Each structure stands twice: as C-alpha cells, then as structure tokens.
Amino acid sequence: MAVGQIIGAGVMSLCGVAIGMTGTGVVLAFVLAAVISCTSLLPAAQVAAACPTTGGTYRYPSRLLGAKAGFFEVMVYILCQITVSMYAITFATYFQDLVPGINLKLVALSILTIIFVTNILGTKNAAIVQKILVIALIAGLGSFILFGLVEVNYNYVFNPDNLFPNGPRAFLTASALLTFSTSGAITIAELGGEAKNPAKDLPIAMIGSTLFVGVLYALISLVASGVLPWEEVADQPLSLVAAEILPRPFFYVFLIGGALGATATTLNATFSWVTKPVMIACEDGWFPKRLANVNHKFGTPHYLILIFYVVGVVPIVLDISLNTIATIGSGLGCVYQAMAPLSAVFLIKKYPQAYQNSKFKLSPKMIPVFAVFAFTLLVVQAILLISDLTAMAAAFSLLYLIFSVILAFVLERKRNIKIPADLDENINSRKMNESKNGGMQDDRN
Numbered sequence: 001m002a003v004g005q006i007i008g009a010g011v012m013s014l015c016g017v018a019i020g021m022t023g024t025g026v027v028l029a030f031v032l033a034a035v036i037s038c039t040s041l042l043p044a045a046q047v048a049a050a051c052p053t054t055g056g057t058y059r060y061p062s063r064l065l066g067a068k069a070g071f072f073e074v075m076v077y078i079l080c081q082i083t084v085s086m087y088a089i090t091f092a093t094y095f096q097d098l099v100p101g102i103n104l105k106l107v108a109l110s111i112l113t114i115i116f117v118t119n120i121l122g123t124k125n126a127a128i129v130q131k132i133l134v135i136a137l138i139a140g141l142g143s144f145i146l147f148g149l150v151e152v153n154y155n156y157v158f159n160p161d162n163l164f165p166n167g168p169r170a171f172l173t174a175s176a177l178l179t180f181s182t183s184g185a186i187t188i189a190e191l192g193g194e195a196k197n198p199a200k201d202l203p204i205a206m207i208g209s210t211l212f213v214g215v216l217y218a219l220i221s222l223v224a225s226g227v228l229p230w231e232e233v234a235d236q237p238l239s240l241v242a243a244e245i246l247p248r249p250f251f252y253v254f255l256i257g258g259a260l261g262a263t264a265t266t267l268n269a270t271f272s273w274v275t276k277p278v279m280i281a282c283e284d285g286w287f288p289k290r291l292a293n294v295n296h297k298f299g300t301p302h303y304l305i306l307i308f309y310v311v312g313v314v315p316i317v318l319d320i321s322l323n324t325i326a327t328i329g330s331g332l333g334c335v336y337q338a339m340a341p342l343s344a345v346f347l348i349k350k351y352p353q354a355y356q357n358s359k360f361k362l363s364p365k366m367i368p369v370f371a372v373f374a375f376t377l378l379v380v381q382a383i384l385l386i387s388d389l390t391a392m393a394a395a396f397s398l399l400y401l402i403f404s405v406i407l408a409f410v411l412e413r414k415r416n417i418k419i420p421a422d423l424d425e426n427i428n429s430r431k432m433n434e435s436k437n438g439g440m441q442d443d444r445n
Helices: 002-006 009-050 056-064 067-080 083-098 104-120 123-149 167-182 185-190 198-226 239-245 248-273 276-284 302-317 322-337 339-345 352-357 366-387 391-414 425-444
Strands: none
Touching: 002 185, 002 198, 009 056, 009 167, 009 185, 009 198, 009 248, 009 339, 009 352, 009 366, 056 067, 056 185, 056 276, 056 339, 067 276, 067 322, 067 391, 083 104, 083 248, 083 302, 083 322, 104 248, 104 302, 123 198, 123 239, 123 248, 167 198, 167 366, 185 198, 185 248, 198 239, 239 248, 322 339, 322 366, 322 391, 339 366, 366 391
C-alpha cells in the first residue's frame, strides 16, 4: 500500500521537469529527495509505532495538540482529497496513448468508479487489487530500467558539466520539488488500527518503502537523463525515452504497467485509507455519527467512501484544470501533514508508557529536532504551492483555512466536544486479547 501510494503520476511528469532544472544531476536530486522525505517521516513514524490507530491524521493532532487542532486538520484533509480526481484524469490521459480519441472524461469517471466499487467491497479486496497493480507497476518501470541501463552513457551522466549545469541552487530546488514524488508513505499510518503488528510494521513500511522508491526513482532518472542528451528530454515525459530504448511489446508494458499502474495504485491506496480520519471525527461528535456507519457485510464505511467518490467526481465533471487540482490538493496536503510532526513533540509527555514500550524509538532530544525540520519543510512547500495558484484559487484556499479555524471554535462550544485520551486504546486492547488467548490456551493445556 505504501509503495503504491508513493509511486504516482509525479515521477511521470516531474522527472522531465527536474532534468530541465539540474541536468543529469536529477539522479542525485532523487536520492536527496528520498532522504529528506525519510527524515521528515521519522516523527510521524514514532507516533504511529507508539500509538498505532485508525484515522491517525485526525486522531494524533486532536489527542496531542487539542480538539480544535484536530478539527482544523480534518477540514483541510477533506478538501485536499480532490486529488483523487487528479489521479483519475492522469490515468485517462495515459490511456489515450493506448486508445487515441477515446473520451478522457469517460475514462476518468470509469476508473474512479471501478476503484470506488472495489473499496466498497472491503479493505482486503482493495489490498489484493493493490498487490496486483503494484506488480504490474514494478514490471513496467522495471522494463524501463533494465533495457535502459545498458544504453546509458555513464561518463556523460557523471560529467560535472552535466550534473549541475544550472548550479547548486537549481539542484537543491529540484530536490525540494522531487520530495512531492517521494512522499506519501505517511498515509499508511491511517491503517494502524487494522494492521496485525503495527508497532513494528508501520515504521518499516513507511521508511522502507520511501527508500525503496527513492532508489527506483534514481534508476529511472539515470536512464531518463543518460540515454539521450539531457537537453532533449528536459520537461518531456518518460515515454520519449521509453520509445527510444524499449522494444514495442515492452513499451506497452511500460505504458500500461508503469504509467497507468502508477496512477491506479495511488488511487486505490487513497480510497483504502481516506475515510479513516473522518470516521474518528464523527465518533468525537464533529460530524453526524451516522456518516461513519459501517456496512455489516463488507466492513466498510460506505457513506464516507461515497462522499469522497463524489469529491473526486465533481472536478472531473466541472472540467477543473489538472494543475489547479494538483496544486490545491498538494498545497493543503502539506498543511495537514505538518500537524503530524508537531504532534510527536507531545507524545512523551502525554503518553510516556506508550513511548517506552514502542519498538521504534527516537531519542527524546531528537524528536523535537526532526519535528521542527519536518514542519518547516512542509510549511515552505505549502507556501510555494499555494502562491503558485491563480489569485482566485489562492484566495479560496486561504479563506477555506480561515473558515476551518472559525468553525472549529464555534462547533467545539456548540457541541461541547470532549476529546478522549485514547491513543493507547489499540495497544491496550491488543494486550487484553493476547492475555485472554494465553489464558484460554493455559486452560486447555
């Protein structure tokens, strides 16, 4: 799920942009971006390992920073999920390469509906579909790498004149841009309440998948910038190089498994976790509790999945530009993700036992350091993205943030919201179940 969430449309579009910024230095830029993403993940991984839970995006800030912080978080979170329409539109765009002339809107709505139905039928079914999609994805990107590595001119790639043609500043800017492609594993924390061994597996999944994808991206960028002169592939899609190096059957493997698989896996992974924070906010009383009702047959929150399906459908139907959708979603995404590292700062004070029992443990002195680094990085990215919007879209985004803050104060007083200190309930329930199972075994013995 984490690998599928990270590998998305970003690498297909941003690789060429980064090559234009820093030439063959894009290889090192991807490596640096993965390291930055892993470092910024550490505070969230610490909280997820110490207090694995469902809906961590909302539950962590609401329990560690306060009720209003949690509501602000979930409001921003809801709006930025318009990115599901971006994944569907990107899928349709690549699909047009296979079937020229096909209606883009129809394809986008179709793939969105297929993924919606799959996730309505349960998390287990979604996970099975995700494994199949990731296999196809790795096959597509793997063919690009394997056929391309033998064609790379390594002396050309690592020539200093080609590594940093626009200077170190452009290289660092490219690395910052590429963090959008290497981030995404933080969302796997939303499934902490459903994982069998979350305290151990969540940090491994979050950090391991980010490093794995970082290496994969570095190899992809090595081929993308080292087969043809980097000036020719600057700001171009990967399909330009793929058509040059791949036999025709493998070109279709790349196009179907790599391009289509990258967007489909991200879309499917998103639907598997997207409802979790809102479910917990419903339980806390911010929204009507009936919205979080779970289907008895499939065990899925069908009303909430439907709501996020509609959130994805509306931008497609209204023909909102892909750039606007991506920028609003990514910019506001950085805002809500910035709350996770801040939450980690208060973990030891409010849940000392959970921290002590955590199998993944940062030192008390290093948690604030990593938290400040991650928070600063995300805020800077949010400012850069929102400032790049049109005046109307930027104003809408800022007004929405202000509205969310005001609504948090109003609803907390009107509904008398009381946030329980229950971050360790998942740990305690697991221990109780283990104790009961152990006792039953003793009785039988």
